[in-house]
Amino acid sequence: LPVTLNFNGPSQAQRELEEIERRYEAVKRNSGILRLNGEMVKADFRDLEFISDIGSGSCGHVSKMSYNGHVMAVKDMARTSNKEDNKRIIMDLDVISRADASHHIVLCYGYFISETSVKVCMEVMASSLHTLLRNANRIGMRIAEGYIGKMSVSIIQALDYLKDHLNVIHRDVKPSNILLDWNGAVKLCDFGISGQLIESRAHTVQAGCPPYMAPERFDPRYNADYDIRSDVWSVGISLVELATGKYPYSHIESEFAILAAIVRDPPPTLPENMGFTPEFHDFISQCLQKDFQLRPKYKALLGHPFILNSAHDESHDLSILVQDVLGD
Missing domain, CATH: 3.30.200.20 (Phosphorylase Kinase; domain 1)
Incomplete structure (x- = not known):
């Protein structure tokens, strides 16, 4: 169609x-x-x-x-x-x-x-997640789920802070706009196209990196009406990319065809054969609900078992990951 x-x-x-x-x-x-x-x-x-x-x-x-x-x-x-x-x-x-x-x-x-x-x-940061993943792929290293969980906690907390304290939606969440320092701290950057929320909703679509944008951002059925959950979709796409080593629509050549697939096709999922936990699978499926009304908001995501487990995980130190992937 x-x-x-x-x-x-x-x-x-x-x-x-x-x-x-x-x-x-x-x-x-x-x-x-x-x-x-x-x-x-x-x-x-x-x-x-x-x-x-x-x-x-x-x-x-x-x-x-x-x-x-x-x-x-x-x-x-x-x-x-x-x-x-x-x-x-x-x-x-x-x-x-x-x-x-x-x-x-x-x-x-x-x-x-x-x-x-x-x-x-x-402040000077060590790398973006985009560069980290590119370097990990180059040396044949897969970023473990435990590390991705630690990143996820910080990303969701950052977005929740923007909403609660500044009443802002980021609108351009993607690996190149998420930074790491040498101590393993994960931080959001690049707020140039962030939008002020009016009654918790944003009302314009001309912002963001289309391959990471949620379906409702350019599906005419939603009449350009969306909220913070469009960023939740972008988080989900970014995490799938980090977990699998490649952008989930990388098999599609043109950007227009990617956007059509985002609107038309079932959402991406984590592969069943890569050893991911049920909690991670469920977290991704929640983030990538096609209907944004069914997608959780930040407070619900912060209470998800994947995030709670990751927040208490002391076995994955992101500073070690940065050192292993980027070296001196």
């Missing part, structure tokens, strides 16, 4: 522009202030010393730099006349600067806003 994909959610353009302007003025007031070791320091970006390049992505270039001995990752994002780009930058700043109470969201030391760019100073 032909599949119709809907990418035209209801517009709230004027309302969003006003909200962007309000947030911009709020974050602009703190430009040039770094929070280091519990103290607020007024800084000039020219005083930061370049150490090395970390990499580039869709959101900008990241460098390792230092300020008075404090090493940090600095994300440099160009400001343009594109309203969507500016919205992403402001949303990223707004969320990351207000989420410092969570141990599961990458720490922001501060930022510098100029007429041409925004530079965000963050």
Whole structure:
């Protein structure tokens, strides 16, 4: 049967522009202030010393730099006349600067806003889960379920924090936006397309990485109406990828065909022949319910046996995994 994909959610353009302007003025007031070791320091970006390049992505270039001995990752994002780009930058700043109470969201030391760019100073992390998995595959290593369980606890806690404390839905959960440090701490990053929830629902679809997006995000039957459970689907897809070593729709070539399969086909499951526990199988099946009304929210997931068992598991130290996969 032909599949119709809907990418035209209801517009709230004027309302969003006003909200962007309000947030911009709020974050602009703190430009040039770094929070280091519990103290607020007024800084000039020219005083930061370049150490090395970390990499580039869709959101900008990241460098390792230092300020008075404090090493940090600095994300440099160009400001343009594109309203969507500016919205992403402001949303990223707004969320990351207000989420410092969570141990599961990458720490922001501060930022510098100029007429041409925004530079965000963050803690240095060891790797993304995307890079970790790529390296594990390269050396023929499978990431054990116990490690994935530990990651899952932090990911769900981070998303629950965003919802409870900031009333925000991430909307771009995927392995490249989940980071690990050398101590094994797992943290969410990249909030550029996060959305403010209105009465616990989001109402636009033009955000996110389509291959990790939930069916309701582009299925016209839902009329672009979704909530935090769309991120739960993205978590499920990411965990299947980590557990099996490959993206569950990797056998499909075009992105449009992947989106059609997400809407049309049964959801991915964990293979029966890889030794996964019944709890992990059930957790994935809960996360990947096609009907988002049947999908659990974060509090229910935090009470799932897979998460409870993983939270108390002391035999899987993520710092050891990072060392084994990434080396020195």
